[in-house]
Amino acid sequence: MRREIRLGWGLVAPALLWTAAFFVLPFAAMLALSFAHMEGRAVVQGFDAGNYIRAFTDWSQLKALINSVEITATVTVVSVLLAWPLAATIAWRVPARWQRLALLMAVLPFWTSYVVRSYSWLLVLGKTGVVNRGFALLGLGPFEMASTRFATVLGFTHFFVMLLTLTIYANLVQLSPNYARAAQDLGASRLRTLWHVILPLTLPGIVTGAFVTFVLCIGDYVTPQILGGNNELTLPQLIMLQMGRGGNFPMASALSVILMAVVTLAYGACAKWLRLDRL
């Protein structure tokens, strides 16, 4: 038994060491730094909650947090609404031999650079971009789409629909068709079957994908920076602003800890349904 325990510890030791070295220790350092403060251009260590107080009382700082949560929530909901029907279509309507190709097509956007994809959207949504040119043919526009929150949400959604499609698809193909048959035998309409049987059973896939979307989206700097035109700041942009020339690492650390806390809250809200093994 002791040998088995030792073997068990031996097997998990590399992962534990890795996590300790590259997550726990850096996070502890960041947490400690978040309670430091600046004197002139020098970081002074100590226990000062000033950075956190400022993050929640200075409107320009708090607004970045609100913007981040609003954008991330919008992206997550829109992505789920688009991904579920897409995943269901691939799982139920596309013949089995074509499903791989369909999934491949669904994840194609992952193959291009994230930055390049964001700049591409900027060109597509611009005044002289393909969308406005299309509207012009109909005698409409031009519409201001680039450098807006709409552009940021669109850029994010384009990426995350693909991710969610994969997690929901993985859930759907494991569902036995007998659930739907049983519900319909008992007199449920197709809509009721979908709402009361299928949807709840795919909840783990939806929540898993939604949680990953939330985590990646709220921590992303590139998309709002390129597509949002800096017309509103998100938390990662505010963190970068603190670093740049000023080097206010304590404030940047405090904002990073807040970002982490928001993600932890999201995890708490989803924990019941989370199935990260489905990723």
Add this chain to the structure above:
Amino acid sequence: MTPRFPKTLTALALLATPALAEDQLNALVWCDHTDPALLEPFEKANNVKVNVKEYEGTAAGMAILDQSQPGDWDVMVVDSVDVHRLVEAKRLAPMPAEALPTADFFPELVMAQNNVIDGKTYAVTEKFGYNTISYDKTKVDPKDMEDLTTLTSGKYDGKIGIYDYYLPVLGLVALEKGIKTADISAANLDSLKDPLMALRKASKQVSDVTASQTALATGEVDILVGGGEWLTAVLAKDNPNLDWTIPKQGGLRWTQSIGVVEGAAHPDLALKFVQYIVSPEGQAALAQSSCYWGMPANKKAGDLLSPEAKTVLRWDQQPDYLARAQLYPIPDAATDTAMQDLWTAMLNQ
């Protein structure tokens, strides 16, 4: 038994730091120094490999130095207004002044007050340009661009982009209010708030270099506040309509310097690299770097630039431009923080 753990750590540390071989030079630079056309002549002439790492923002550069071992970095490019900051942090080593061709420089670019401290030369100016107004001359009246107040008159609302760097843009706003950039302080910063917010209200976006270039080139905006030759020069061939000017209130002059890092592993080679960068050949290549163009500090580079390149750089207008442009503000820590806070409030208004 010899402990293996420290050896493993040492090996990991070596992997994490720049190469230290004799024939390698490690340079902490801005993107214009990554152009092979600039580096290759030096590499071939000295049989050396120049490893470059880009950084943005002086604090970010200093953080990289903080996290490195002494000797990891040989040379560093820095905003000229921040040379003092690096020297105070003991990050730059003195160079022999006589080894640098500053006698061939535009006099305004020697900048001894920035590069020389207590009689020791810690850096040398290598490139400069202007943060002023870039515009599409087919879409705006060029005469309007000669006056900064036109930008907030309502005529160009929604057609303006702002370069995302608070120092030059706040400097331009100060010039509009008749405040010299050198006089900006925490005390008078409040007077810049309303004009800055008005400019923001009239603008469509606040963007970095690439997004600013894209916006101007695609017609997303017609005017770029904080732009200049560095923004339009690389676009000039495909977009001859793009132009820039220094308005009557003046513009800002940006300058970058280069120096040898304190404790450099290859100080002689590092000095040689600095000498190459400020030589006419190095200056001509740096001026036309693929990342962004800018005027060379060394006048003798003019002999190696084509007439077309000189036209794009406005070589002949430099005496007038230099007279009308002011240096970036050099804020103390408190003013710098106040300026950043104002900038953040402007972005999130």
